[in-house]
Amino acid sequence: MTPDVLFVGGGIIGLASAWRAANAGLQVTVFDPAPGAAASNVAAGMLAPVTEVAYGEEDRLALNVAGARRWPAFAAELETATGADLGYRATGTLLVGFDRDDVAALSDLHAFQTELGLEVEPLRSREARAREPMLSPRVRVGLLAAEDHRVEPRACVAALLSACAHAGVVFEHRKVTRIEQQRGQATGVRTADGEQHHAGQVVLSAGAWSATIEGLADEHRPAVRPVKGQLLHLRDPSGQQVLTTTVRGLVRHRSVYLVPRDDGRLVVGASQEERGFDTTVTAGATRELLDDAAAIVPGVDELELVETIAGLRPTTPDNAPAIGRSAIGRLVIATGHHRNGVLLAPITAEAVTAILTDAEVDPILAVAHPDRTGAPT
Numbered sequence: 001m002t003p004d005v006l007f008v009g010g011g012i013i014g015l016a017s018a019w020r021a022a023n024a025g026l027q028v029t030v031f032d033p034a035p036g037a038a039a040s041n042v043a044a045g046m047l048a049p050v051t052e053v054a055y056g057e058e059d060r061l062a063l064n065v066a067g068a069r070r071w072p073a074f075a076a077e078l079e080t081a082t083g084a085d086l087g088y089r090a091t092g093t094l095l096v097g098f099d100r101d102d103v104a105a106l107s108d109l110h111a112f113q114t115e116l117g118l119e120v121e122p123l124r125s126r127e128a129r130a131r132e133p134m135l136s137p138r139v140r141v142g143l144l145a146a147e148d149h150r151v152e153p154r155a156c157v158a159a160l161l162s163a164c165a166h167a168g169v170v171f172e173h174r175k176v177t178r179i180e181q182q183r184g185q186a187t188g189v190r191t192a193d194g195e196q197h198h199a200g201q202v203v204l205s206a207g208a209w210s211a212t213i214e215g216l217a218d219e220h221r222p223a224v225r226p227v228k229g230q231l232l233h234l235r236d237p238s239g240q241q242v243l244t245t246t247v248r249g250l251v252r253h254r255s256v257y258l259v260p261r262d263d264g265r266l267v268v269g270a271s272q273e274e275r276g277f278d279t280t281v282t283a284g285a286t287r288e289l290l291d292d293a294a295a296i297v298p299g300v301d302e303l304e305l306v307e308t309i310a311g312l313r314p315t316t317p318d319n320a321p322a323i324g325r326s327a328i329g330r331l332v333i334a335t336g337h338h339r340n341g342v343l344l345a346p347i348t349a350e351a352v353t354a355i356l357t358d359a360e361v362d363p364i365l366a367v368a369h370p371d372r373t374g375a376p377t
């Protein structure tokens with residue numbers, strides 16, 4: 001049977017959108033050789049529009065804030081559908097600085113956040129340590145972003161896989177090589193085994209690989225490249241939680257974050273590297289992450305190193321996602337989420353489903369229109 005919608009790629013973006021689309025009554029098939037196993041399996045899970053705000057990227061702040069606001073209801077709905085705990089924790093995020101230059105940088109950031117109307121509370125070192133006693137006494141000043149929360153991305157992916165299956169989504173564990181078109185309309189895909197699969201509409205949600213699928217002219221191909229990120233999982237051998245809130249720090253100009261998990265893990269990340277599709281874990285990045293994490297939480301040295309991993313952020317030239325209708329008919333683009341794919345999964349799924357069902361799309365998504373990104377660089 002020809003599905004109404006065929007998703008190319010089942011990471012958190014494809015899965016969340018497939019689930020929503022199936023719930024809207026569409027027949028959905030997801031093509032992915034390893035659903036949920038790429039960047040979405042690596043992500044730290046920060047839902048952090050406030051502490052992620054970057055100079056020159058103010059235009060997408062409203063999208064990121066709206067994305068964060070979708071999370072409580074999305075998590076509750078997915079938890080009800082599956083009985084899973086997604087690890088959504090509204091515990092806020094603490095931002096700390098290590099040396100004098102870091103403190104100056106944080107003070108500039110605070111001024112910028114305030115100018116943008118974001119709520120951030122300055123804390124003295126003592127106050128920050130009262131919240132998180134494991135912080136180093138050498139940590140100077142802190143900022144508390146009470147609205148930047150966290151979730152467990154692996155739990156989300158597992159829940160989405162189960163919710164999709166329950167909602168009737170069909171999974172094809174195959175690699176798509178080409179989007180097929182006729183007279184400017186997407187008609188389906190071709191898979192690596194040479195088979196053609198027809199569909200009413202196609203959604204391109206293949207993360208960092210979105211620009212590698214053939215069949216689209218350069219001007220219609222999303223300008224997405226992989227940006228490598230390496231990250232570590234640590235754990236207190238006694239099972240104690242090292243931190244209760246996410247802590248982000250600047251250590252000698254380098255930024256590092258420590259995200260607690262309920263099972264006692266502490267996720268430390270992340271590098272940002274332009275290395276194509278390479279996902280090698282390197283000694284240098286591991287050492288830098290451990291050094292920076294230990295500067296903020298000295299007890300890190302005593303923790304067990306339980307996992308090292310690298311993933312590829314799907315990244316556009318201006319770092320904003322590409323979500324919307326392609327100029328090719330019956331083709332929807334949902335990719336390029338860079339550092340915020342977990343944060344933006346619920347709002348992306350909502351937008352993709354609105355497009356697929358010809359409903360109104362929230363105008364806040366205008367900043368992410370795919371035509372904005374043009375040809376691959």
Ligand SMILES: Cc1cc2nc3c(=O)[nH]c(=O)nc-3n(C[C@H](O)[C@H](O)[C@H](O)COP(=O)(O)OP(=O)(O)OC[C@H]3O[C@@H](n4cnc5c(N)ncnc54)[C@H](O)[C@@H]3O)c2cc1C
Nearest residue numbers: 009011012013038039040044045046176207229341342343
């Ligand atoms: C180290 C690191 C930390 C991060 N931390 C955070 C964070 O704290 N908060 C946050 O919001 N975001 C974070 N991110 C970003 C987030 O992980 C991504 O933005 C998000 O996972 C992108 O989801 P996706 O579904 O687009 O891509 P992916 O999860 O990469 O999924 C793409 C899918 O497409 C499939 N695919 C690829 N090619 C094909 C093909 N030819 N045919 C069929 N299927 C194909 C792949 O198998 C894969 O399953 C982080 C990323 C990294 C690397």
